[in-house]
Amino acid sequence: MKKYFLFVFLLLLFAAGCSKNPAEPVRDNPYDEGAMLSAAPLLMAPNNEQDVNPDQFVLSWGNVSNTEAYALWISASDSTVQKQNTMFDTLITGIFQEIVNYTINKFTYVDTIINYYWRVRVVEPDSGRWSAVRAFRITEQPAITVTAPNGGENWEVGSTQSIAWTSNKTSGNVKIEYSSDNGTSWSDIIASTTDDGGHSWVIPDVPSTQCLVKVSDTDVDPTDESDAVFTISQQPFISVAAPNGGEDWEVGSAQSITWTSNKTSGNVKIEYSSDNGTSWSDIIASTTDDGGHSWVIPDVPSTQCLVKVSDTDGDPIDESDVVFKIYK
Secondary structure, eight states, rough: OOHHHHHHHHHHHHHHHHHHHHOOOOOOTSTTTTTTOOOOOEEESTTTTEEOOTTEEEEEEEOOOOOOOOEEEESSSSTTOSGGGGGGGEEEEEEOOSSSEEEEOOOOOOTTEEEEEEEEEESSSSOOOOOOOOOEEEEEEEEEEESSOOEEEEEEEEEEEHHHHHHHHOSSEEEEESSSSSSOOOOOEEEEEEEESSEEEOOOOOOOEEEEEEEETTTTSSSSOOOOOOEEEOEEEEEEEEEEEEEETTTTOOOEEEEEEEESSEEEEEESSTTTTTSSSEEEEEEEOOEEEEEOOOOOOEEEEEEEEEETTOOEOOOOSSSSEEEO
C-alpha cells in the first residue's frame, strides 16, 4: 500500500510540474501559410479590377488593432499570390490609423498582363490570416514622348524642320512650344494642332544653344519635352558694310571694302558693278573671309556703282544696299 501511495504522489507531482511549465508551441515563420493567429485585414481600395496608374497608386485596407507590421504581396495570378510567385512584396511597419494607405510608385508591370492581384496580412506582433485576394488593372496610360528634336540637333534660323512625337490616349489635340533658355520660359509654336505625331516648324530667329521643344495635350496632361537641349543657329550669311550707298570714291584711291559673315566656306569672291548691277567685274576671285579687303579704285567713273561679296561656294551673297559714286 505504501508503494501505491508513493506512486500516486509522484504521478501528481509530475502532473503539477508539467502544468507550471507547459511546452512552448512552435511558432511558424510569419510569412508561412501555417501562422494564422490574428484576424485578416479587410481590403478597401482600389475596388476589385479597378484601373490604376502604374506611376502612382494607393492600396488601402482596414487596420487590425494593435498591428505593428503588415506583409503586402502582389502577383500576376490570383491563384499564386504566394511568396515564391510575387512580383512585389514588402514589409510595412509603423503606427497605423484606422485605415492603412500604402502608396506604390512606378509599379513594374508586364505589358501583356492587365490584372494584378494583391493581399495583406498581419505579421507583427502575431502572424495573422491573409486577407481576401483583390485585383487591380493596369491599362495603357495617356502619354506623349517627344522624339525630335530630342537633344543635340543644330537647326538653322529660317529652315523648315519636323517636330515629331509619339502619343497614347490624348484628347486628340496637342499644344507645341519651344524654349531658348533651357525651359525657363516657353513660347507657342502652335496653340492647338491634331495629335498626329508630327508638325512642320519654320525655325525662328532666336539663336541659342539652350533650346527645347515641349508637346502637351491641350487638356494639359500628359506632356513631354526634349530630353536634352538642341541648337538654333544663324544661317550662313554675308552682309556688306562698305561701300553700302552714298560714298564718293576717287579713281586711284585705296578704299576698304568691309563685310560681316557667318558660316561661310572660309573664302569669298568680291566684285563691283558700275551699272547698278547689270554687269559685274571681279575685284578678286577668292580671298580669305576675314571681313575686309583693300581696293584701288579703277578708272570707271560712275554714279551707279555697287560692290558684291559672295561665298566662293556661291551662297551666301550680299551687295551694297544703295549705289555709290566713283569719280575722277
